[in-house]
Amino acid sequence: MNRGKIAIAGAGLCGTMMATRLAEYGYQIDLYERRPDLRKTDISAGRSINLALSDRGLKALGMIGLRERITTEIIPMHGRMIHPTGGENTMYAYSGRAGEYINSVSRGGLNMTLLDEAEKKENINLFFEANVRFVDITNTSLKVIIGDTEITKEYDVIFGSDGAGSAVRRTLQAQSSKLRFDFQQKWLSTGYKELHIPPTENGGWKIEKHALHIWPRKGHMMIALPNLDGSFTLTMFTPFEGPVGMDRLVSDDLITQFMEENFSDATIHIPDLLEQFHNNPTASLGTIKCYPWKYNRTVLLGDSAHAIVPFYGQGMNCALEDCVVLDTLIQKYDHDWDKILSAYQEVRKVDADAIADLAEDNFYEMRDATADPVFNKKRIIELRLEENLEYYSKYSLVTFRADIPYHRAMKQGRLQNKILYDIAKKVENPTTVALEPILEEVNAFLTNRM
Numbered sequence: 001m002n003r004g005k006i007a008i009a010g011a012g013l014c015g016t017m018m019a020t021r022l023a024e025y026g027y028q029i030d031l032y033e034r035r036p037d038l039r040k041t042d043i044s045a046g047r048s049i050n051l052a053l054s055d056r057g058l059k060a061l062g063m064i065g066l067r068e069r070i071t072t073e074i075i076p077m078h079g080r081m082i083h084p085t086g087g088e089n090t091m092y093a094y095s096g097r098a099g100e101y102i103n104s105v106s107r108g109g110l111n112m113t114l115l116d117e118a119e120k121k122e123n124i125n126l127f128f129e130a131n132v133r134f135v136d137i138t139n140t141s142l143k144v145i146i147g148d149t150e151i152t153k154e155y156d157v158i159f160g161s162d163g164a165g166s167a168v169r170r171t172l173q174a175q176s177s178k179l180r181f182d183f184q185q186k187w188l189s190t191g192y193k194e195l196h197i198p199p200t201e202n203g204g205w206k207i208e209k210h211a212l213h214i215w216p217r218k219g220h221m222m223i224a225l226p227n228l229d230g231s232f233t234l235t236m237f238t239p240f241e242g243p244v245g246m247d248r249l250v251s252d253d254l255i256t257q258f259m260e261e262n263f264s265d266a267t268i269h270i271p272d273l274l275e276q277f278h279n280n281p282t283a284s285l286g287t288i289k290c291y292p293w294k295y296n297r298t299v300l301l302g303d304s305a306h307a308i309v310p311f312y313g314q315g316m317n318c319a320l321e322d323c324v325v326l327d328t329l330i331q332k333y334d335h336d337w338d339k340i341l342s343a344y345q346e347v348r349k350v351d352a353d354a355i356a357d358l359a360e361d362n363f364y365e366m367r368d369a370t371a372d373p374v375f376n377k378k379r380i381i382e383l384r385l386e387e388n389l390e391y392y393s394k395y396s397l398v399t400f401r402a403d404i405p406y407h408r409a410m411k412q413g414r415l416q417n418k419i420l421y422d423i424a425k426k427v428e429n430p431t432t433v434a435l436e437p438i439l440e441e442v443n444a445f446l447t448n449r450m
């Protein structure tokens with residue numbers, strides 16, 4: 001069956017997933033990717049090597065039959081391992097319930113698995129080094145440059161899943177006053193640099209394998225996620241300017257001193273620290289909000305519609321969840337694309353905005369609050385509530401409840417946090433305090449506010 005012709009710009013995480021799902025319905029797909037085939041060329045370039053994959057992303061992978069396979073390619077991370085400047089490291093579980101954890105996955109590995117799956121479909125044409133330049137939203141046609149050839153082709157639907165710097169979105173921006181296209185980009189004054197802890201000689205992990213490590217330093221921080229080969233990818237988040245700014249790290253002595261003062265228990269595991277520091281780029285982070293996401297039969301998907309900062313570990317999960325939402329609407333509206341695309345942007349925008357705001361909040365929580373004693377008391381109470389009673393923290397609602405939309409998770413989670421923080425301030429011993437009265441107080445607070 002041929003249901004129609006669809007073009008997808010960007011064979012990253014969600015473009016490839018969407019192509020596979022649409023091919024299953026019988027569409028003829030042209031999937032255009034600007035870069036070379038990453039299964040044949042190393043193009044990681046030292047940026048964002050691994051990602052936290054959680055329930056929303058796993059559910060989406062399940063939709064195209066990849067959930068089982070991916071579990072062999074991930075490392076469970078059961079909690080946050082906090083590395084203070086002095087004293088003992090402490091592990092805080094992500095949930096009080098067994099089986100609720102997040103997973104470290106290789107970005108390149110996951111993209112390759114998705115590409116392999118897409119390539120199995122006869123009705124997907126994959127084009128690499130194919131640079132989408134322009135979309136004509138009136139005729140639903142797309143201009144793409146493949147090698148020396150420029151091609152313009154009409155489709156029934158065009159998806160722009162070409163990431164945060166989307167060319168499809170730029171086409172809409174270029175006509176923003178005519179289309180009344182809203183666009184907002186907010187940069188963080190903090191940038192990031194990736195570093196790498198190599199494996200032990202036997203291919204083991206030099207620090208705890210099943211944790212997301214955090215070095216919160218008020219004003220800046222570092223995190224580490226494990227890789228399957230025994231190494232860790234560290235990401236240092238530091239302001240571009242200021243007392244702990246990247247602009248101060250101008251000599252080898254200053255870099256070494258800064259790293260040893262702040263992250264000594266990681267630095268000891270990086271023999272070529274200075275080389276890595278100089279070679280790996282410092283990159284920017286930002287949030288992109290825009291609307292509408294669809295004009296006629298052209299639509300934005302994933303980061304091109306809603307790029308967020310990485311502090312909730314949800315950007316990819318959200319992008320993959322877009323595909324699940326679209327899939328539900330394809331079934332609901334029986335392939336009527338005008339209805340599907342209108343409903344998609346209507347239901348999804350509020351959730352994309354919610355996770356964008358939550359991700360910004362979490363930056364401050366990871367950087368500062370994880371070093372705050374009241375925050376840590378609150379966290380202990382929450383974990384006990386989850387372990388013993390029917391309760392989901394904000395983190396759990398966002399991360400482990402793929403059945404709850406982000407905007408609802410945000411509202412409930414923020415209310416819970418407010419009341420629990422006040423309770424935690426008064427609690428002497430969070431490990432023994434009675435839980436039932438606390439849950440009653442939380443539920444009473446939520447009533448009439450949700």
Ligand SMILES: Cc1cc2nc3c(=O)[nH]c(=O)nc-3n(C[C@H](O)[C@H](O)[C@H](O)COP(=O)(O)OP(=O)(O)OC[C@H]3O[C@@H](n4cnc5c(N)ncnc54)[C@H](O)[C@@H]3O)c2cc1C
Nearest residue numbers: 010012013014034052132162163302303313314315316317
């Ligand atoms: C430092 C960092 C850490 C992160 N950590 C996490 C995390 O732990 N968990 C999480 O869920 N998310 C995380 N994210 C977010 C995640 O990387 C993105 O949300 C996700 O990659 C979005 O997927 P996408 O398919 O929309 O876009 P992308 O993965 O960016 O894919 C876009 C694709 O389009 C291609 N392309 C671009 N322009 C063109 C063009 N003109 N023509 C053709 N092709 C084009 C690109 O080459 C690319 O392959 C992180 C992001 C960063 C920066």
